[in-house]
Amino acid sequence: MxxxxxxxxxxxxxxxxxxxxxxxxxxxxxxxxxxxxxxxxxxxxxxxxxxxxxxxxxxxxxxxxxxxxxxxxxxxxxxxxxxxxxPRSPRSVGGFLSHVMNSTLGRLPQLDGYLTAGKPSVDASLPAPFDVMYKTPKLTEEFVAAMWQLTYDVSRELVPMAGLAGVRHVLDVGGASGPFCVAALEATPGLSATVFELPEVGPYVADTVERYDLRGRLDFAAGDFHRDEFPPTECVAFGYILSGWTDEIGLELLRKAYRACADGGRVLVMDRLFDDDRGGPLPTAVMNLSMHVEAEGRHRTAAEFIGLLESAGFADCEVRRSTQDKHLVIGFKR
Ligand SMILES: C[S@@+](CC[C@H](N)C(=O)[O-])C[C@H]1O[C@@H](n2cnc3c(N)ncnc32)[C@H](O)[C@@H]1O
The missing domain is CATH 1.10.10.10 (Winged helix-like DNA-binding domain superfamily/Winged helix DNA-binding domain)
Structure with missing residues:
Protein backbone atom coordinates (compact mmCIF):
# COMPACT_ATOMS: atom_id res chain seq x y z
CA MET A 1 0.00 0.00 0.00
CA PRO A 87 -24.04 22.38 -12.10
CA ARG A 88 -26.41 25.30 -11.36
CA SER A 89 -24.12 26.82 -8.73
CA PRO A 90 -21.89 29.79 -9.68
CA ARG A 91 -19.01 27.93 -7.99
CA SER A 92 -19.45 24.71 -10.00
CA VAL A 93 -16.15 23.12 -11.11
CA GLY A 94 -17.73 21.40 -14.15
CA GLY A 95 -16.67 23.96 -16.75
CA PHE A 96 -13.12 24.15 -15.46
CA LEU A 97 -12.85 20.34 -15.48
CA SER A 98 -14.10 20.18 -19.07
CA HIS A 99 -11.39 22.63 -20.06
CA VAL A 100 -8.74 20.64 -18.17
CA MET A 101 -9.82 17.32 -19.69
CA ASN A 102 -10.53 18.46 -23.23
CA SER A 103 -7.74 21.00 -23.66
CA THR A 104 -5.02 21.11 -20.99
CA LEU A 105 -4.60 17.35 -20.64
CA GLY A 106 -3.63 17.04 -24.31
CA ARG A 107 -0.85 19.56 -23.76
CA LEU A 108 0.68 18.09 -20.60
CA PRO A 109 2.91 15.64 -22.57
CA GLN A 110 4.75 18.76 -23.85
CA LEU A 111 6.35 18.98 -20.40
CA ASP A 112 8.52 15.98 -21.21
CA GLY A 113 10.01 17.83 -24.17
CA TYR A 114 10.34 21.03 -22.10
CA LEU A 115 12.42 19.11 -19.55
CA THR A 116 14.89 17.84 -22.09
CA ALA A 117 14.89 20.46 -24.86
CA GLY A 118 13.39 23.56 -23.16
CA LYS A 119 10.04 25.26 -23.76
CA PRO A 120 11.11 27.61 -26.60
CA SER A 121 12.29 24.85 -28.90
CA VAL A 122 9.20 22.67 -28.31
CA ASP A 123 6.79 25.62 -28.65
CA ALA A 124 8.42 26.78 -31.89
CA SER A 125 6.59 24.03 -33.78
CA LEU A 126 3.26 24.54 -31.96
CA PRO A 127 0.38 26.95 -32.68
CA ALA A 128 -0.10 29.97 -30.35
CA PRO A 129 -2.06 29.12 -27.16
CA PHE A 130 -5.33 30.82 -28.09
CA ASP A 131 -5.23 29.42 -31.63
CA VAL A 132 -5.53 26.03 -29.92
CA MET A 133 -8.04 27.06 -27.26
CA TYR A 134 -10.33 28.72 -29.80
CA LYS A 135 -9.75 26.13 -32.54
CA THR A 136 -13.37 24.94 -32.63
CA PRO A 137 -16.61 26.60 -31.50
CA LYS A 138 -17.00 23.83 -28.88
CA LEU A 139 -13.56 24.51 -27.36
CA THR A 140 -14.19 28.27 -27.41
CA GLU A 141 -17.53 27.84 -25.69
CA GLU A 142 -16.01 25.50 -23.11
CA PHE A 143 -13.15 27.89 -22.37
CA VAL A 144 -15.45 30.88 -22.01
CA ALA A 145 -17.78 28.87 -19.73
CA ALA A 146 -14.80 27.76 -17.62
CA MET A 147 -13.70 31.39 -17.22
CA TRP A 148 -17.20 32.39 -16.12
CA GLN A 149 -17.22 29.66 -13.47
CA LEU A 150 -13.74 30.59 -12.24
CA THR A 151 -14.42 34.31 -12.11
CA TYR A 152 -18.01 35.43 -11.55
CA ASP A 153 -18.50 34.29 -7.96
CA VAL A 154 -15.11 35.48 -6.66
CA SER A 155 -15.60 38.79 -8.48
CA ARG A 156 -18.54 39.48 -6.17
CA GLU A 157 -15.94 39.49 -3.37
CA LEU A 158 -13.29 41.39 -5.33
CA VAL A 159 -15.54 44.21 -6.58
CA PRO A 160 -16.13 45.77 -3.12
CA MET A 161 -12.37 45.52 -2.45
CA ALA A 162 -11.71 47.50 -5.65
CA GLY A 163 -13.66 50.46 -4.22
CA LEU A 164 -15.41 51.34 -7.47
CA ALA A 165 -17.89 53.86 -6.05
CA GLY A 166 -17.52 57.03 -8.12
CA VAL A 167 -15.64 55.25 -10.92
CA ARG A 168 -17.51 55.71 -14.20
CA HIS A 169 -15.82 53.20 -16.49
CA VAL A 170 -13.90 49.92 -16.26
CA LEU A 171 -11.94 48.38 -19.11
CA ASP A 172 -11.63 44.63 -18.60
CA VAL A 173 -8.67 43.51 -20.71
CA GLY A 174 -9.11 39.88 -21.79
CA GLY A 175 -12.37 39.90 -19.85
CA ALA A 176 -13.81 36.79 -21.55
CA SER A 177 -17.62 36.88 -21.67
CA GLY A 178 -17.70 39.49 -18.90
CA PRO A 179 -17.95 37.73 -15.50
CA PHE A 180 -15.97 40.43 -13.70
CA CYS A 181 -17.78 43.24 -15.53
CA VAL A 182 -21.19 41.80 -14.64
CA ALA A 183 -20.24 41.53 -10.96
CA ALA A 184 -18.91 45.11 -11.04
CA LEU A 185 -21.98 46.50 -12.83
CA GLU A 186 -24.39 44.68 -10.52
CA ALA A 187 -22.71 46.22 -7.48
CA THR A 188 -21.96 49.72 -8.78
CA PRO A 189 -24.69 52.10 -9.97
CA GLY A 190 -23.45 54.59 -12.56
CA LEU A 191 -20.63 52.35 -13.75
CA SER A 192 -20.21 51.21 -17.33
CA ALA A 193 -17.76 48.62 -18.62
CA THR A 194 -16.00 47.49 -21.76
CA VAL A 195 -14.58 44.03 -22.43
CA PHE A 196 -11.44 44.32 -24.56
CA GLU A 197 -11.00 40.90 -26.15
CA LEU A 198 -10.12 38.82 -29.17
CA PRO A 199 -12.87 39.01 -31.84
CA GLU A 200 -13.85 35.34 -31.27
CA VAL A 201 -15.16 36.28 -27.83
CA GLY A 202 -17.48 39.06 -29.09
CA PRO A 203 -20.59 36.86 -29.49
CA TYR A 204 -20.25 35.63 -25.89
CA VAL A 205 -20.11 39.20 -24.56
CA ALA A 206 -23.18 40.03 -26.69
CA ASP A 207 -24.93 37.07 -25.09
CA THR A 208 -24.00 38.34 -21.61
CA VAL A 209 -25.38 41.80 -22.46
CA GLU A 210 -28.71 40.19 -23.41
CA ARG A 211 -28.82 37.73 -20.51
CA TYR A 212 -28.09 40.37 -17.84
CA ASP A 213 -29.98 43.16 -19.58
CA LEU A 214 -26.89 45.40 -19.75
CA ARG A 215 -27.41 47.22 -23.06
CA GLY A 216 -25.86 50.69 -22.70
CA ARG A 217 -23.71 49.63 -19.71
CA LEU A 218 -21.56 46.79 -21.07
CA ASP A 219 -19.93 46.84 -24.48
CA PHE A 220 -17.26 45.02 -26.44
CA ALA A 221 -14.03 46.29 -27.99
CA ALA A 222 -12.33 43.80 -30.31
CA GLY A 223 -8.56 44.01 -30.03
CA ASP A 224 -5.25 42.28 -29.54
CA PHE A 225 -3.60 43.35 -26.32
CA HIS A 226 -0.15 42.59 -27.75
CA ARG A 227 -0.63 44.96 -30.69
CA ASP A 228 -3.26 47.53 -29.77
CA GLU A 229 -3.32 50.40 -27.31
CA PHE A 230 -6.19 50.31 -24.81
CA PRO A 231 -9.12 52.74 -25.04
CA PRO A 232 -9.17 55.45 -22.34
CA THR A 233 -10.76 54.55 -19.01
CA GLU A 234 -10.68 55.19 -15.27
CA CYS A 235 -9.91 51.62 -14.31
CA VAL A 236 -8.13 48.80 -16.14
CA ALA A 237 -8.84 45.25 -14.97
CA PHE A 238 -6.67 42.22 -15.73
CA GLY A 239 -8.19 38.95 -14.48
CA TYR A 240 -5.98 35.88 -14.94
CA ILE A 241 -4.10 37.75 -17.68
CA LEU A 242 -0.66 38.56 -16.30
CA SER A 243 -0.18 34.94 -15.14
CA GLY A 244 -0.37 33.93 -18.81
CA TRP A 245 2.66 35.97 -19.84
CA THR A 246 6.31 36.67 -19.09
CA ASP A 247 7.39 39.62 -16.92
CA GLU A 248 8.39 41.55 -20.07
CA ILE A 249 4.98 41.15 -21.72
CA GLY A 250 3.16 41.68 -18.42
CA LEU A 251 5.05 44.95 -17.93
CA GLU A 252 4.17 46.03 -21.47
CA LEU A 253 0.47 45.38 -20.74
CA LEU A 254 0.68 47.31 -17.47
CA ARG A 255 2.35 50.25 -19.25
CA LYS A 256 -0.50 50.28 -21.78
CA ALA A 257 -2.90 50.26 -18.85
CA TYR A 258 -1.06 53.21 -17.29
CA ARG A 259 -1.31 55.18 -20.55
CA ALA A 260 -5.02 54.35 -20.89
CA CYS A 261 -5.86 55.35 -17.30
CA ALA A 262 -7.10 58.80 -16.42
CA ASP A 263 -5.15 60.63 -13.68
CA GLY A 264 -6.31 59.19 -10.38
CA GLY A 265 -7.34 56.01 -12.17
CA ARG A 266 -6.45 52.51 -11.05
CA VAL A 267 -5.37 49.10 -12.21
CA LEU A 268 -6.89 45.91 -10.82
CA VAL A 269 -4.78 42.78 -11.22
CA MET A 270 -6.85 39.80 -10.16
CA ASP A 271 -4.96 36.54 -10.05
CA ARG A 272 -3.78 33.60 -8.00
CA LEU A 273 -0.92 34.37 -5.61
CA PHE A 274 1.97 32.21 -4.55
CA ASP A 275 2.86 32.35 -0.85
CA ASP A 276 5.87 34.60 -0.28
CA ASP A 277 8.23 31.58 -0.25
CA ARG A 278 6.48 29.98 -3.29
CA GLY A 279 5.80 26.87 -1.18
CA GLY A 280 2.08 26.88 -2.02
CA PRO A 281 -0.86 26.98 -2.07
CA LEU A 282 -1.43 23.75 -4.02
CA PRO A 283 -3.83 25.16 -6.68
CA THR A 284 -1.37 27.96 -7.47
CA ALA A 285 1.51 25.47 -7.80
CA VAL A 286 -0.61 23.28 -10.10
CA MET A 287 -1.85 26.17 -12.24
CA ASN A 288 1.71 27.51 -12.42
CA LEU A 289 2.60 24.23 -14.16
CA SER A 290 -0.52 24.53 -16.31
CA MET A 291 0.43 28.06 -17.40
CA HIS A 292 3.71 26.60 -18.68
CA VAL A 293 1.90 24.45 -21.27
CA GLU A 294 -1.22 26.57 -21.82
CA ALA A 295 0.47 29.94 -22.13
CA GLU A 296 3.79 31.66 -21.63
CA GLY A 297 3.44 32.84 -18.08
CA ARG A 298 3.72 31.88 -14.46
CA HIS A 299 2.10 32.59 -11.15
CA ARG A 300 3.66 35.18 -8.90
CA THR A 301 3.93 36.27 -5.29
CA ALA A 302 2.24 39.47 -4.12
CA ALA A 303 5.64 41.21 -3.98
CA GLU A 304 6.39 40.22 -7.59
CA PHE A 305 3.07 41.67 -8.78
CA ILE A 306 3.62 44.89 -6.83
CA GLY A 307 7.10 45.16 -8.38
CA LEU A 308 5.58 44.94 -11.88
CA LEU A 309 2.86 47.50 -11.10
CA GLU A 310 5.41 49.96 -9.69
CA SER A 311 7.71 49.48 -12.68
CA ALA A 312 4.79 50.48 -14.92
CA GLY A 313 4.29 53.68 -12.88
CA PHE A 314 1.43 52.71 -10.55
CA ALA A 315 1.66 53.89 -6.94
CA ASP A 316 0.17 53.00 -3.55
CA CYS A 317 0.00 49.36 -4.63
CA GLU A 318 -1.45 46.84 -2.23
CA VAL A 319 -2.86 43.34 -2.05
CA ARG A 320 -6.46 42.67 -1.03
CA ARG A 321 -7.21 39.00 -0.47
CA SER A 322 -10.48 37.17 -1.10
CA THR A 323 -11.55 33.95 0.64
CA GLN A 324 -11.09 32.12 -2.70
CA ASP A 325 -8.21 31.48 -5.14
CA LYS A 326 -8.26 34.83 -6.92
CA HIS A 327 -6.98 37.95 -5.17
CA LEU A 328 -6.68 41.62 -6.00
CA VAL A 329 -3.50 43.65 -6.43
CA ILE A 330 -4.48 47.29 -6.84
CA GLY A 331 -2.41 50.28 -7.90
CA PHE A 332 -3.18 53.93 -8.67
CA LYS A 333 -2.09 56.46 -11.27
CA ARG A 334 -1.27 59.47 -9.10
C1 LIG B 1 -7.28 33.15 -18.70
S1 LIG B 1 -8.50 34.03 -19.60
C2 LIG B 1 -9.07 35.19 -18.39
C3 LIG B 1 -10.50 35.61 -18.59
C4 LIG B 1 -11.05 36.59 -17.58
N1 LIG B 1 -10.29 37.83 -17.53
C5 LIG B 1 -11.13 35.98 -16.19
O1 LIG B 1 -10.53 36.52 -15.26
O2 LIG B 1 -11.82 34.96 -16.06
C6 LIG B 1 -7.53 35.01 -20.69
C7 LIG B 1 -8.36 35.82 -21.65
O3 LIG B 1 -7.48 36.63 -22.43
C8 LIG B 1 -8.00 36.72 -23.74
N2 LIG B 1 -6.88 37.00 -24.65
C9 LIG B 1 -5.86 36.17 -24.97
N3 LIG B 1 -5.02 36.77 -25.83
C10 LIG B 1 -5.52 37.99 -26.07
C11 LIG B 1 -5.09 39.09 -26.87
N4 LIG B 1 -3.98 39.00 -27.59
N5 LIG B 1 -5.83 40.22 -26.87
C12 LIG B 1 -6.98 40.29 -26.14
N6 LIG B 1 -7.44 39.29 -25.34
C13 LIG B 1 -6.72 38.15 -25.31
C14 LIG B 1 -8.61 35.36 -23.99
O4 LIG B 1 -9.58 35.41 -25.01
C15 LIG B 1 -9.17 35.00 -22.62
O5 LIG B 1 -10.52 35.31 -22.49
Whole structure:
Protein backbone atom coordinates (compact mmCIF):
# COMPACT_ATOMS: atom_id res chain seq x y z
CA MET A 1 0.00 0.00 0.00
CA UNK A 2 1.28 3.46 -0.85
CA UNK A 3 1.61 6.25 1.72
CA UNK A 4 -1.39 8.60 1.56
CA UNK A 5 0.31 11.50 -0.25
CA UNK A 6 1.68 9.20 -2.94
CA UNK A 7 -1.61 7.29 -3.25
CA UNK A 8 -3.47 10.55 -4.01
CA UNK A 9 -0.78 11.67 -6.46
CA UNK A 10 -0.64 8.36 -8.32
CA UNK A 11 -4.37 7.66 -8.51
CA UNK A 12 -5.50 11.29 -8.83
CA UNK A 13 -5.76 11.06 -12.61
CA UNK A 14 -8.56 8.49 -12.23
CA UNK A 15 -10.39 10.70 -9.76
CA UNK A 16 -10.16 13.70 -12.10
CA UNK A 17 -11.59 11.60 -14.92
CA UNK A 18 -14.38 10.30 -12.69
CA UNK A 19 -15.37 13.76 -11.43
CA UNK A 20 -15.34 15.12 -14.98
CA UNK A 21 -17.50 12.30 -16.36
CA UNK A 22 -19.94 12.37 -13.46
CA UNK A 23 -20.32 16.14 -13.92
CA UNK A 24 -20.64 15.85 -17.70
CA UNK A 25 -23.38 13.21 -17.46
CA UNK A 26 -25.38 15.00 -14.79
CA UNK A 27 -24.72 12.59 -11.93
CA UNK A 28 -24.11 15.28 -9.28
CA UNK A 29 -27.11 17.36 -10.31
CA UNK A 30 -29.31 14.25 -10.24
CA UNK A 31 -28.07 13.17 -6.80
CA UNK A 32 -28.62 16.66 -5.42
CA UNK A 33 -32.17 16.74 -6.84
CA UNK A 34 -33.06 13.44 -5.12
CA UNK A 35 -32.20 14.76 -1.66
CA UNK A 36 -31.63 11.20 -0.35
CA UNK A 37 -29.05 8.47 -1.12
CA UNK A 38 -29.60 6.82 -4.53
CA UNK A 39 -28.44 3.34 -5.66
CA UNK A 40 -26.33 3.01 -8.82
CA UNK A 41 -29.06 1.22 -10.77
CA UNK A 42 -31.53 4.05 -10.27
CA UNK A 43 -28.94 6.67 -11.32
CA UNK A 44 -28.04 4.62 -14.41
CA UNK A 45 -31.68 4.26 -15.49
CA UNK A 46 -32.53 7.93 -14.90
CA UNK A 47 -29.48 9.22 -16.78
CA UNK A 48 -29.41 6.42 -19.40
CA UNK A 49 -25.85 5.37 -18.48
CA UNK A 50 -24.17 1.96 -18.55
CA UNK A 51 -24.61 0.62 -15.02
CA UNK A 52 -21.35 -1.31 -14.75
CA UNK A 53 -19.22 1.62 -15.89
CA UNK A 54 -21.13 3.97 -13.62
CA UNK A 55 -20.66 1.57 -10.69
CA UNK A 56 -16.88 1.64 -11.17
CA UNK A 57 -16.78 5.43 -11.48
CA UNK A 58 -18.93 5.92 -8.38
CA UNK A 59 -16.72 3.60 -6.33
CA UNK A 60 -13.70 5.73 -7.27
CA UNK A 61 -15.53 8.94 -6.40
CA UNK A 62 -16.60 7.52 -3.04
CA UNK A 63 -13.07 6.28 -2.29
CA UNK A 64 -11.76 9.80 -2.89
CA UNK A 65 -14.50 11.29 -0.68
CA UNK A 66 -16.14 13.18 -3.55
CA UNK A 67 -19.46 11.44 -2.90
CA UNK A 68 -20.75 9.49 0.11
CA UNK A 69 -21.70 5.80 -0.08
CA UNK A 70 -23.97 4.34 2.62
CA UNK A 71 -24.16 0.77 3.91
CA UNK A 72 -26.73 -0.11 1.19
CA UNK A 73 -24.43 1.07 -1.59
CA UNK A 74 -26.49 4.21 -2.26
CA UNK A 75 -24.82 7.55 -3.03
CA UNK A 76 -25.24 11.21 -2.15
CA UNK A 77 -23.26 14.42 -2.53
CA UNK A 78 -21.66 15.65 0.74
CA UNK A 79 -23.26 18.91 1.86
CA UNK A 80 -19.94 20.77 1.89
CA UNK A 81 -19.19 19.81 -1.74
CA UNK A 82 -22.64 20.67 -3.12
CA UNK A 83 -21.80 24.30 -4.06
CA UNK A 84 -18.92 23.03 -6.19
CA UNK A 85 -20.61 19.98 -7.75
CA UNK A 86 -24.07 21.44 -8.39
CA PRO A 87 -24.04 22.38 -12.10
CA ARG A 88 -26.41 25.30 -11.36
CA SER A 89 -24.12 26.82 -8.73
CA PRO A 90 -21.89 29.79 -9.68
CA ARG A 91 -19.01 27.93 -7.99
CA SER A 92 -19.45 24.71 -10.00
CA VAL A 93 -16.15 23.12 -11.11
CA GLY A 94 -17.73 21.40 -14.15
CA GLY A 95 -16.67 23.96 -16.75
CA PHE A 96 -13.12 24.15 -15.46
CA LEU A 97 -12.85 20.34 -15.48
CA SER A 98 -14.10 20.18 -19.07
CA HIS A 99 -11.39 22.63 -20.06
CA VAL A 100 -8.74 20.64 -18.17
CA MET A 101 -9.82 17.32 -19.69
CA ASN A 102 -10.53 18.46 -23.23
CA SER A 103 -7.74 21.00 -23.66
CA THR A 104 -5.02 21.11 -20.99
CA LEU A 105 -4.60 17.35 -20.64
CA GLY A 106 -3.63 17.04 -24.31
CA ARG A 107 -0.85 19.56 -23.76
CA LEU A 108 0.68 18.09 -20.60
CA PRO A 109 2.91 15.64 -22.57
CA GLN A 110 4.75 18.76 -23.85
CA LEU A 111 6.35 18.98 -20.40
CA ASP A 112 8.52 15.98 -21.21
CA GLY A 113 10.01 17.83 -24.17
CA TYR A 114 10.34 21.03 -22.10
CA LEU A 115 12.42 19.11 -19.55
CA THR A 116 14.89 17.84 -22.09
CA ALA A 117 14.89 20.46 -24.86
CA GLY A 118 13.39 23.56 -23.16
CA LYS A 119 10.04 25.26 -23.76
CA PRO A 120 11.11 27.61 -26.60
CA SER A 121 12.29 24.85 -28.90
CA VAL A 122 9.20 22.67 -28.31
CA ASP A 123 6.79 25.62 -28.65
CA ALA A 124 8.42 26.78 -31.89
CA SER A 125 6.59 24.03 -33.78
CA LEU A 126 3.26 24.54 -31.96
CA PRO A 127 0.38 26.95 -32.68
CA ALA A 128 -0.10 29.97 -30.35
CA PRO A 129 -2.06 29.12 -27.16
CA PHE A 130 -5.33 30.82 -28.09
CA ASP A 131 -5.23 29.42 -31.63
CA VAL A 132 -5.53 26.03 -29.92
CA MET A 133 -8.04 27.06 -27.26
CA TYR A 134 -10.33 28.72 -29.80
CA LYS A 135 -9.75 26.13 -32.54
CA THR A 136 -13.37 24.94 -32.63
CA PRO A 137 -16.61 26.60 -31.50
CA LYS A 138 -17.00 23.83 -28.88
CA LEU A 139 -13.56 24.51 -27.36
CA THR A 140 -14.19 28.27 -27.41
CA GLU A 141 -17.53 27.84 -25.69
CA GLU A 142 -16.01 25.50 -23.11
CA PHE A 143 -13.15 27.89 -22.37
CA VAL A 144 -15.45 30.88 -22.01
CA ALA A 145 -17.78 28.87 -19.73
CA ALA A 146 -14.80 27.76 -17.62
CA MET A 147 -13.70 31.39 -17.22
CA TRP A 148 -17.20 32.39 -16.12
CA GLN A 149 -17.22 29.66 -13.47
CA LEU A 150 -13.74 30.59 -12.24
CA THR A 151 -14.42 34.31 -12.11
CA TYR A 152 -18.01 35.43 -11.55
CA ASP A 153 -18.50 34.29 -7.96
CA VAL A 154 -15.11 35.48 -6.66
CA SER A 155 -15.60 38.79 -8.48
CA ARG A 156 -18.54 39.48 -6.17
CA GLU A 157 -15.94 39.49 -3.37
CA LEU A 158 -13.29 41.39 -5.33
CA VAL A 159 -15.54 44.21 -6.58
CA PRO A 160 -16.13 45.77 -3.12
CA MET A 161 -12.37 45.52 -2.45
CA ALA A 162 -11.71 47.50 -5.65
CA GLY A 163 -13.66 50.46 -4.22
CA LEU A 164 -15.41 51.34 -7.47
CA ALA A 165 -17.89 53.86 -6.05
CA GLY A 166 -17.52 57.03 -8.12
CA VAL A 167 -15.64 55.25 -10.92
CA ARG A 168 -17.51 55.71 -14.20
CA HIS A 169 -15.82 53.20 -16.49
CA VAL A 170 -13.90 49.92 -16.26
CA LEU A 171 -11.94 48.38 -19.11
CA ASP A 172 -11.63 44.63 -18.60
CA VAL A 173 -8.67 43.51 -20.71
CA GLY A 174 -9.11 39.88 -21.79
CA GLY A 175 -12.37 39.90 -19.85
CA ALA A 176 -13.81 36.79 -21.55
CA SER A 177 -17.62 36.88 -21.67
CA GLY A 178 -17.70 39.49 -18.90
CA PRO A 179 -17.95 37.73 -15.50
CA PHE A 180 -15.97 40.43 -13.70
CA CYS A 181 -17.78 43.24 -15.53
CA VAL A 182 -21.19 41.80 -14.64
CA ALA A 183 -20.24 41.53 -10.96
CA ALA A 184 -18.91 45.11 -11.04
CA LEU A 185 -21.98 46.50 -12.83
CA GLU A 186 -24.39 44.68 -10.52
CA ALA A 187 -22.71 46.22 -7.48
CA THR A 188 -21.96 49.72 -8.78
CA PRO A 189 -24.69 52.10 -9.97
CA GLY A 190 -23.45 54.59 -12.56
CA LEU A 191 -20.63 52.35 -13.75
CA SER A 192 -20.21 51.21 -17.33
CA ALA A 193 -17.76 48.62 -18.62
CA THR A 194 -16.00 47.49 -21.76
CA VAL A 195 -14.58 44.03 -22.43
CA PHE A 196 -11.44 44.32 -24.56
CA GLU A 197 -11.00 40.90 -26.15
CA LEU A 198 -10.12 38.82 -29.17
CA PRO A 199 -12.87 39.01 -31.84
CA GLU A 200 -13.85 35.34 -31.27
CA VAL A 201 -15.16 36.28 -27.83
CA GLY A 202 -17.48 39.06 -29.09
CA PRO A 203 -20.59 36.86 -29.49
CA TYR A 204 -20.25 35.63 -25.89
CA VAL A 205 -20.11 39.20 -24.56
CA ALA A 206 -23.18 40.03 -26.69
CA ASP A 207 -24.93 37.07 -25.09
CA THR A 208 -24.00 38.34 -21.61
CA VAL A 209 -25.38 41.80 -22.46
CA GLU A 210 -28.71 40.19 -23.41
CA ARG A 211 -28.82 37.73 -20.51
CA TYR A 212 -28.09 40.37 -17.84
CA ASP A 213 -29.98 43.16 -19.58
CA LEU A 214 -26.89 45.40 -19.75
CA ARG A 215 -27.41 47.22 -23.06
CA GLY A 216 -25.86 50.69 -22.70
CA ARG A 217 -23.71 49.63 -19.71
CA LEU A 218 -21.56 46.79 -21.07
CA ASP A 219 -19.93 46.84 -24.48
CA PHE A 220 -17.26 45.02 -26.44
CA ALA A 221 -14.03 46.29 -27.99
CA ALA A 222 -12.33 43.80 -30.31
CA GLY A 223 -8.56 44.01 -30.03
CA ASP A 224 -5.25 42.28 -29.54
CA PHE A 225 -3.60 43.35 -26.32
CA HIS A 226 -0.15 42.59 -27.75
CA ARG A 227 -0.63 44.96 -30.69
CA ASP A 228 -3.26 47.53 -29.77
CA GLU A 229 -3.32 50.40 -27.31
CA PHE A 230 -6.19 50.31 -24.81
CA PRO A 231 -9.12 52.74 -25.04
CA PRO A 232 -9.17 55.45 -22.34
CA THR A 233 -10.76 54.55 -19.01
CA GLU A 234 -10.68 55.19 -15.27
CA CYS A 235 -9.91 51.62 -14.31
CA VAL A 236 -8.13 48.80 -16.14
CA ALA A 237 -8.84 45.25 -14.97
CA PHE A 238 -6.67 42.22 -15.73
CA GLY A 239 -8.19 38.95 -14.48
CA TYR A 240 -5.98 35.88 -14.94
CA ILE A 241 -4.10 37.75 -17.68
CA LEU A 242 -0.66 38.56 -16.30
CA SER A 243 -0.18 34.94 -15.14
CA GLY A 244 -0.37 33.93 -18.81
CA TRP A 245 2.66 35.97 -19.84
CA THR A 246 6.31 36.67 -19.09
CA ASP A 247 7.39 39.62 -16.92
CA GLU A 248 8.39 41.55 -20.07
CA ILE A 249 4.98 41.15 -21.72
CA GLY A 250 3.16 41.68 -18.42
CA LEU A 251 5.05 44.95 -17.93
CA GLU A 252 4.17 46.03 -21.47
CA LEU A 253 0.47 45.38 -20.74
CA LEU A 254 0.68 47.31 -17.47
CA ARG A 255 2.35 50.25 -19.25
CA LYS A 256 -0.50 50.28 -21.78
CA ALA A 257 -2.90 50.26 -18.85
CA TYR A 258 -1.06 53.21 -17.29
CA ARG A 259 -1.31 55.18 -20.55
CA ALA A 260 -5.02 54.35 -20.89
CA CYS A 261 -5.86 55.35 -17.30
CA ALA A 262 -7.10 58.80 -16.42
CA ASP A 263 -5.15 60.63 -13.68
CA GLY A 264 -6.31 59.19 -10.38
CA GLY A 265 -7.34 56.01 -12.17
CA ARG A 266 -6.45 52.51 -11.05
CA VAL A 267 -5.37 49.10 -12.21
CA LEU A 268 -6.89 45.91 -10.82
CA VAL A 269 -4.78 42.78 -11.22
CA MET A 270 -6.85 39.80 -10.16
CA ASP A 271 -4.96 36.54 -10.05
CA ARG A 272 -3.78 33.60 -8.00
CA LEU A 273 -0.92 34.37 -5.61
CA PHE A 274 1.97 32.21 -4.55
CA ASP A 275 2.86 32.35 -0.85
CA ASP A 276 5.87 34.60 -0.28
CA ASP A 277 8.23 31.58 -0.25
CA ARG A 278 6.48 29.98 -3.29
CA GLY A 279 5.80 26.87 -1.18
CA GLY A 280 2.08 26.88 -2.02
CA PRO A 281 -0.86 26.98 -2.07
CA LEU A 282 -1.43 23.75 -4.02
CA PRO A 283 -3.83 25.16 -6.68
CA THR A 284 -1.37 27.96 -7.47
CA ALA A 285 1.51 25.47 -7.80
CA VAL A 286 -0.61 23.28 -10.10
CA MET A 287 -1.85 26.17 -12.24
CA ASN A 288 1.71 27.51 -12.42
CA LEU A 289 2.60 24.23 -14.16
CA SER A 290 -0.52 24.53 -16.31
CA MET A 291 0.43 28.06 -17.40
CA HIS A 292 3.71 26.60 -18.68
CA VAL A 293 1.90 24.45 -21.27
CA GLU A 294 -1.22 26.57 -21.82
CA ALA A 295 0.47 29.94 -22.13
CA GLU A 296 3.79 31.66 -21.63
CA GLY A 297 3.44 32.84 -18.08
CA ARG A 298 3.72 31.88 -14.46
CA HIS A 299 2.10 32.59 -11.15
CA ARG A 300 3.66 35.18 -8.90
CA THR A 301 3.93 36.27 -5.29
CA ALA A 302 2.24 39.47 -4.12
CA ALA A 303 5.64 41.21 -3.98
CA GLU A 304 6.39 40.22 -7.59
CA PHE A 305 3.07 41.67 -8.78
CA ILE A 306 3.62 44.89 -6.83
CA GLY A 307 7.10 45.16 -8.38
CA LEU A 308 5.58 44.94 -11.88
CA LEU A 309 2.86 47.50 -11.10
CA GLU A 310 5.41 49.96 -9.69
CA SER A 311 7.71 49.48 -12.68
CA ALA A 312 4.79 50.48 -14.92
CA GLY A 313 4.29 53.68 -12.88
CA PHE A 314 1.43 52.71 -10.55
CA ALA A 315 1.66 53.89 -6.94
CA ASP A 316 0.17 53.00 -3.55
CA CYS A 317 0.00 49.36 -4.63
CA GLU A 318 -1.45 46.84 -2.23
CA VAL A 319 -2.86 43.34 -2.05
CA ARG A 320 -6.46 42.67 -1.03
CA ARG A 321 -7.21 39.00 -0.47
CA SER A 322 -10.48 37.17 -1.10
CA THR A 323 -11.55 33.95 0.64
CA GLN A 324 -11.09 32.12 -2.70
CA ASP A 325 -8.21 31.48 -5.14
CA LYS A 326 -8.26 34.83 -6.92
CA HIS A 327 -6.98 37.95 -5.17
CA LEU A 328 -6.68 41.62 -6.00
CA VAL A 329 -3.50 43.65 -6.43
CA ILE A 330 -4.48 47.29 -6.84
CA GLY A 331 -2.41 50.28 -7.90
CA PHE A 332 -3.18 53.93 -8.67
CA LYS A 333 -2.09 56.46 -11.27
CA ARG A 334 -1.27 59.47 -9.10
C1 LIG B 1 -7.28 33.15 -18.70
S1 LIG B 1 -8.50 34.03 -19.60
C2 LIG B 1 -9.07 35.19 -18.39
C3 LIG B 1 -10.50 35.61 -18.59
C4 LIG B 1 -11.05 36.59 -17.58
N1 LIG B 1 -10.29 37.83 -17.53
C5 LIG B 1 -11.13 35.98 -16.19
O1 LIG B 1 -10.53 36.52 -15.26
O2 LIG B 1 -11.82 34.96 -16.06
C6 LIG B 1 -7.53 35.01 -20.69
C7 LIG B 1 -8.36 35.82 -21.65
O3 LIG B 1 -7.48 36.63 -22.43
C8 LIG B 1 -8.00 36.72 -23.74
N2 LIG B 1 -6.88 37.00 -24.65
C9 LIG B 1 -5.86 36.17 -24.97
N3 LIG B 1 -5.02 36.77 -25.83
C10 LIG B 1 -5.52 37.99 -26.07
C11 LIG B 1 -5.09 39.09 -26.87
N4 LIG B 1 -3.98 39.00 -27.59
N5 LIG B 1 -5.83 40.22 -26.87
C12 LIG B 1 -6.98 40.29 -26.14
N6 LIG B 1 -7.44 39.29 -25.34
C13 LIG B 1 -6.72 38.15 -25.31
C14 LIG B 1 -8.61 35.36 -23.99
O4 LIG B 1 -9.58 35.41 -25.01
C15 LIG B 1 -9.17 35.00 -22.62
O5 LIG B 1 -10.52 35.31 -22.49
Missing amino acids: LPNALEKAVYGVYATTAVHLAAKHGVFGFLLDQGAPVPTGKIAVALELDEETLDRLLLVLASFGVIERNEHGAYQVPVELAPFLD
